[in-house]
Each structure stands twice: as C-alpha cells, then as structure tokens.
Amino acid sequence: MSKRIWLNGKLVPPEQATVNVYDHGLLYGDGVFEGIRAYNGRVFKLRTHLRRLYESAVAIRLEIPYTIDELAEAVRETIAANDRQDGYIRLCVTRGVGTLGLNPFTCEAPNVFIIVDSIKLYPAELYEQGMEIVTASTVRNHPMALSPRIKSMNYLNNILAKIEALDAGVMEAVMLNHLGYVAECTGDNIFIVRKRDGQPVVYSPPLHAGVLEGITMRAVEGLARDAGLCLERVDLTRYDLYTADEMFLTGTAAEVIPVTKVDGRVIGDGKPGKVTLSLFDAFHKLVQNNAPED
Missing domain, CATH: 3.30.470.10 (Aminotransferase class 4, branched-chain amino acid transferase, N-terminal domain)
Incomplete structure (x- = not known):
C-alpha cells in the first residue's frame, strides 16, 4: 500500500x-x-x-x-x-x-x-543500557524572544545544539538557558532523580527555564505521582546533572529513555536506575494497553 x-x-x-x-x-x-x-x-x-x-x-x-x-x-x-x-x-x-x-x-x-x-529516534540498545549526552554551547532561545511553549517550525536553535551532540559522537545534547540553568535537550525534556532523606525525588526544570511543555513529560509526571514519587520543578545546573543518581529523557518520539553519562561523567552506577525503569515500564503499559486520546 x-x-x-x-x-x-x-x-x-x-x-x-x-x-x-x-x-x-x-x-x-x-x-x-x-x-x-x-x-x-x-x-x-x-x-x-x-x-x-x-x-x-x-x-x-x-x-x-x-x-x-x-x-x-x-x-x-x-x-x-x-x-x-x-x-x-x-x-x-x-x-x-x-x-x-x-x-x-x-x-x-x-x-x-x-x-x-514510522520513527526510530534512538537505537534499541540505548533504552536497555542508557545513553550518553553532552552539554551544548548553543544556548536555548531566550524565553522573552521566542517562547519555548510555542512549538514553531523554526527549530534552528535545537538543530545547532544537535550538531554539537553529533560532533561529540553522541545522539543528544542538554541545552542551558541564558542564565546557565538546564532547560531541555534538543528534542526531549530532561529529568533527574536524587535521594532526599533516603527517598527518591524526581526533579525537572521549571517551564520558565525555557522548556517546551511536553505531552509525554506530563504523562510521565502523572505516572510518577501515581507511583507515590515526589516531583519538584527547580532550577538545575550542570552540577545537579553530574551528581544525579539517575537521569532520563522524555518525548513523543523518544518516549522514555535512560541517560547514564553526561559530559563524560557517569550517572549513578552507570546503569539505568530503578525509578527510570519503573517509569519506562509504566509508560509502555499505558500506551500499549489503552493509550488515552485526551
């Protein structure tokens, strides 16, 4: 056909x-x-x-x-x-x-x-082993110049950062905003997991940091709440990324994918973490069993 x-x-x-x-x-x-x-x-x-x-x-x-x-x-x-x-x-x-x-x-x-x-953003083995990313020198568009919440057809800002990732031999890059805080990746939203008082907390950048309000991001946040996880939106720096226990990305094409290395620093023990894997499984159960259309 x-x-x-x-x-x-x-x-x-x-x-x-x-x-x-x-x-x-x-x-x-x-x-x-x-x-x-x-x-x-x-x-x-x-x-x-x-x-x-x-x-x-x-x-x-x-x-x-x-x-x-x-x-x-x-x-x-x-x-x-x-x-x-x-x-x-x-x-x-x-x-x-x-x-x-x-x-x-x-x-x-x-x-x-x-x-x-069809679309295949990342190889299947990266979902099992975790992927490596880098921090791009290309800064995310200033939110007062072009709101990141507008999903416009002009993606040159993201493409320039994507080129940096590919030049570094990896498939994705973190973009910082004009203040030096973590915004998002070139095509995905970013989350980290850190323990607080012995319990895992899921952190992500606030929308004002220069973040597209991702549909998959929101769905995964809902699954995290259903699992009893604590979620917080706070300004994140590269230090927060480097010292995270876990990291994962979300996006329509990417779905949920673990990150195990950033700028050469190993995240956690270098393997996809428990929280990441649980959210990965929960997301796939959600979409495969009865994907909600609203």
Whole structure:
C-alpha cells in the first residue's frame, strides 16, 4: 500500500504533497507543528496535542482553518489511509503563500498537512543500557524572544545544539538557558532523580527555564505521582546533572529513555536506575494497553 499524505483536506501521494516556494513556512519557518504517536490503533493524547497546536497558533496569530474535531478526524483518516496501527504523526500548519517580505498578513491561507510514518529516534540498545549526552554551547532561545511553549517550525536553535551532540559522537545534547540553568535537550525534556532523606525525588526544570511543555513529560509526571514519587520543578545546573543518581529523557518520539553519562561523567552506577525503569515500564503499559486520546 502506497503512502498517503493529508494536505488541505485531501489524501494525496507524497510526490503530490507539495507546498509553494513562497510559503512563509518554508521561507521563514513561520508555522506550528505537533509530533504525535499512535499505539495499537489509538492516538496517544491526540486532543492534548491538538490543543497545544492551537495554542501555539494563537500565540503567533495564525488562524487554523479547521476545528479541533475536524483535525482529529483528519489524523484518524490519514492513519487509516496508510494502514497503520502504530506510527508517528507529524501535523504541520504553515502560514501559507505570501510575498518575499516578512509581513505575515500577505499570506493567502495556511497550508495544513499530516504525515503518518514510522520513527526510530534512538537505537534499541540505548533504552536497555542508557545513553550518553553532552552539554551544548548553543544556548536555548531566550524565553522573552521566542517562547519555548510555542512549538514553531523554526527549530534552528535545537538543530545547532544537535550538531554539537553529533560532533561529540553522541545522539543528544542538554541545552542551558541564558542564565546557565538546564532547560531541555534538543528534542526531549530532561529529568533527574536524587535521594532526599533516603527517598527518591524526581526533579525537572521549571517551564520558565525555557522548556517546551511536553505531552509525554506530563504523562510521565502523572505516572510518577501515581507511583507515590515526589516531583519538584527547580532550577538545575550542570552540577545537579553530574551528581544525579539517575537521569532520563522524555518525548513523543523518544518516549522514555535512560541517560547514564553526561559530559563524560557517569550517572549513578552507570546503569539505568530503578525509578527510570519503573517509569519506562509504566509508560509502555499505558500506551500499549489503552493509550488515552485526551
């Protein structure tokens, strides 16, 4: 069965799923997107993703020409057209065709397209053994310049940090904010675990540090609370990363993946920790058994 792309209300082959070179999404990265996962025929947190998409669009004064219900149905239609029970969904909304100037209000109408495909962000062995990451010298965008809570199509800030990771021979990098505190990784949210009074506490950076409010991040936080774990959002430094007992990343594509080394420092005993493994198992049970769509 050949692939089908949903483009402005029609399912078309990939070679016909084209946008004009004058589209401001291409010219300026002017648009918003969501990465979504389907498990066993159910779309994980579909409406939560769509609400974030619409909030991102409102923040940049981009009017999406479909309702949330219509886009939810379009996602399901695209999954069915590609005959997939499991897969990765990329939903993009560009500003549309305009002039070569920056003025977004010259654009005629947004372009909306949905891709359903497979994705494998990290090799399977890294989920078992843990991955190594580095700290990037590229600083996360200042939150007063471009809010990290807007999931825009301009990912150059993240890409530059990703290049640093690849140049260092690893697959992910931690990005610090303009104050030197930990923000997030190039495509994932970050958590550490440290013991306090003999009990594990799960720490993560506050949203004001320059953090995208991750859908998987929120789901994992809920699972941690269900397990009786204490969670705190506090400013973290590289020292906190280096001295953590455990570390893990979360993201739609990454799901939950352990980190066992940062900047050459071994985390804990160099193996995925108990809290990380328990949350990994809980997340996979959640999505495989009956992935919630809201």
